[in-house]
Amino acid sequence: MTQLNAANTPAAGAHPDTPAAAQVTVTGLTVDGPAGVVVKPFDFSIAPGETLALIGESGSGKTLSAKAIAGLLPAGFTARGTIELASATIELPATDAVWRATRGRRISLLLQDPFTSLSPVHRCGTQIAMTIQAASATRLSKAECTELVTQRLAEVNLPAEVARAYPHELSGGMRQRVAIAAALATDPELLIADEPTTALDASNQGEILDLLRGLQEKRGMAALLISHDLGMVRGRAEHVLVMRHGEIVERGVTSSVLNAPSHPYTRALIEADPSLTDRSAGVVRAASGAGAGGDAATGVGDLVVATDVTKSFGDKTVLHGVSVTVGRGETVGIVGESGSGKTTIARCIAGLEHESSGVIAFHGVALAPGRASRTPKQMQIVFQDPYSSLNPMISVGRSLKLALRVAGRPASDLNGLLQLVELPLEFARKRPAELSGGQRQRVAIARALAVQPELLICDESVSALDVSVQKQILDLLAKLRVELGLSILFISHDLAVVRQLADRVYVLRHGDVVESGLCHDVLTAPTHPYTQALVAASIHEAPTH
């Protein structure tokens, strides 16, 4: 602890390519919360230039472990253990003075959300310069600072102009690059990356992770990668730790853990991950029967036909004539990145948005724009965020009974409805705040199904959920589709998820359909370069080039 002021602190920007050749060792790391031990003692060490992945679902304690190592535990939590770095040894719990000398210099933290981790009122260059300045032994001149900032930006493949931009002027991927540049500005020995790509689009995720990997190898920096996504880790981490309920349940070399998991929980995680399991013909798809897809293919009874739909918000056009067809009993996927217009077309079909031009027909009858021309029985939506799509002041039972009443069904159907989405009957009395994300999404699905709609629109319905919960909800949708003969319009940015469920797929980009066809064909042999990029990005183990 006392040798923290040793002269080993590298000046900012000094020799990024001379690795500090010592490994990072953490022993007996424990986190105590207000109600007892939250993370049970565990050890690990990371060699220079190597990455250790810490995997677990939300609530497993992985983020708390990361925060403990960075000295950023929330109030009420304390850490125990020892962190040995090349330049210092830190005994936890450490004082604020120790953390100030360590955090940002020897240990850097890269946060999940590039939208909030950068200060909105400072230019990107200023924010990087601030970290450089703070870690520098001598006061740097303005020109030196600008020079270093440009150098750092170049490292993360950003042009020098970005230094003058405010965070809101950049895309999510660019912001995360700026955050990386800031985190690495001081040549830390250990980089902790807490879910660094969760908030990004599929095509950006791979790039950011590969960029991190490259920088890390070049500098000989150790990295701790926190993720809930096992697939993400393949080929990007040497070792992996799997954490559950604050305990390490499995550890080992990444490839052996992924190929031959010994703990049942790891196995469940791998099975739940669509990118790691059989991706050409999921069990789910096989069960849905070729009949449904076949009907649509022969053109018998199209349920919804949207033709040349355009939509502008002010002078911004988000849909340039999109045509989408959903056959009876068919599941159609719409994929695209955020901003591609996929949600807007779904909302136009649902009548929540008024299309600027184009025709949306249901059973061959054109519907006027807006909700007034549509009935609840025609279509229902399951929204992305289960935390805001249920009324927080109204109990689950009341919400569902309201929907049943709208459809003219007796309130006694409530129990059957809860059984349908595999929820216990006593949930009727609960309020949304008492439910987990997955349980809320089941309630949202039950509410949508209460009116027995012909079309179910799922707008990113599983993207806010953990992988294992995601799989449960996808299985539930697949089951309901078969049992109820539902037609589903499935909107997602996640190809792996669409692949599991959809018969046909449309690929949207900047408000245009760039490719469409049978799901299997489009996703195994994409013809449009954009689709090819998306597909490449979604297969985590193959880095994009």
Next chain:
Amino acid sequence: MSSTEAIVLAKTPRSRRRHPVAVWVSIALLGLVTFLAIFGNLIAPDATAQSILDSLLPPGSPGHLLGTDELGRDVLALTIAGASSALVGPVCVALGSMLLGILLGTVSGYLRGPIDFIIGRWTDLLFSLPLLLAAIVVAGVFGAGYWMTVLLLILLFSPSDIRIVRAGVMEQAARPFVEAAQMLSLSKTRIMFTQVLPNVSSLIITNSMLNVAFALVAFSSLSFLGVGVAPGTADWGRQLTDGRAIMIDNPAAVLIPALLIIGVASAANLVGDWLGQILTRTGRS
């Protein structure tokens, strides 16, 4: 990460610790004043009875715990009798302006468009009316009176209620659960009042309790200036005017009603704040 934080929040007992003692004292005070407002007549039957022989007795005089005023009225009895005018008026004002706020604020915030514009200009107009001037003009035209003051204050308090409810409704109306209700083709009126409004309730309750406090102070000021209640009525604000001249002979005649006005106004504030927190917690997601 967000779920970890949610757990952290849930485990921190901060919200439970927040001034519970002050809240219980406030509730006790409000309870006492309410009790006096209802049963004051039985405890102090003739509060306004004058007796020249007993005029200007200091506090602690036999038979007059808080002494008497210039006209020989017992200050304690007068104060007890004043509870009813101190409570009934402000509560009526708060309820009245809450009703106007709920009705116009919800319609304005949910429907937007021309109706929002009209209601918005109406609130602008009301906001620009100065309380005192309006009170004096109304007293001059219709005659001063307690219930006239209640009506006037309802009108003058309503624009802030309308604005607050409107803002809350606009925030809630953008939530997906409102769109889920639209998907069930519920009528706009039904969505407004059964889906959106319950989520604004904490805002409305807190604001109405604040209004009780403000209205009490407004009533007292108007009485003090002589445009509120008629002279000779038992009223705390009135007591301040009448007691001003005899502050040296019987300080209790001014201090006791003044302290009660401050105490009840603060208590209403604290309880309102506390109720708002409880309601917010019920609906927190």
